[in-house]
Amino acid sequence: xxxxxxxxxxxxxxxxxxxxxxxxxxxxxxxxxxxxxxxxxxxxxxxxxxxxxxxxxxxxxxxxxxxxxxxxxxxxxxxxxxxxxxxxxxxxxxxxxxxxxxxxxxxxxxxxxxxxxxxxxxxxxxxxxxxxxxxxxxxxxxxxxxxxxxxxxxxxxxxxxxxxxxxx
Numbered sequence: 544x545x546x547x548x549x550x551x552x553x554x555x556x557x558x559x560x561x562x563x564x565x566x567x568x569x570x571x572x573x574x575x576x577x578x579x580x581x582x583x584x585x586x587x588x589x590x591x592x593x594x595x596x597x598x599x600x601x602x603x604x605x606x607x608x609x610x611x612x613x614x615x616x617x618x619x620x621x622x623x624x625x626x627x628x629x630x631x632x633x634x635x636x637x638x639x640x641x642x643x644x645x646x647x648x649x650x651x652x653x654x655x656x657x658x659x660x661x662x663x664x665x666x667x668x669x670x671x672x673x674x675x676x677x678x679x680x681x682x683x684x685x686x687x688x689x690x691x692x693x694x695x696x697x698x699x700x701x702x703x704x705x706x707x708x709x710x711x
Contacts, residue, residue: 545596553594560590599631613676626673630680633690644670 547556564583571579602610602617602624609615614623622644629640644666674694681687 545593545600556590556594560586595635599635600628602627609680612680614672621673622669623673623676626677627680630677630684630686633681633686634684 547553564586567579567583567586570576571583602615605615605627609627610617613627615621615627616623622642625642629642632640678687678692681690681692
């Protein structure tokens with residue numbers, strides 16, 4: 544829900560939010576309920592997020608070098624694009640960003656009950672360059688000093704293949 548409804552521009556959206564907040568402030572002054580102040584704050588935060596998201600999501604102004612660093616192919620949704628978006632969020636002060644890898648390919652996730660070796664050959668290249676690019680980019684921009692990056696995964700229960708089909 545990042546775009547305005549048909550026939551509704553950003554000024555119209557702003558007027559609606561201002562009107563709602565004005566009514567809520569009147570009610571807050573009448574009853575003093577702190578939940579109303581919270582509601583006003585939430586409307587404002589949601590408006591700021593919705594109005595800033597299109598610029599955030601627009602990767603067209605990123606340099607070809609940066610796109611190559613992450614392995615981003617413009618116009619194609621990917622884990623690489625998500626890593627670049629994560630950097631852009633961190634730059635803008637977002638305190639918690641979570642990325643998932645999985646889907647978008649024949650094998651939908653990392654949990655390979657069959658064909659572990661094949662799955663790793665598919666998925667590792669999908670994440671290796673983007674993660675390396677994210678870490679390098681964060682460091683180059685001085686953001687790694689204040690950013691904790693946690694990478695986790697689950698690669699099976701035993702150190703040997705299970706079954707005849709190369710399962711976990």
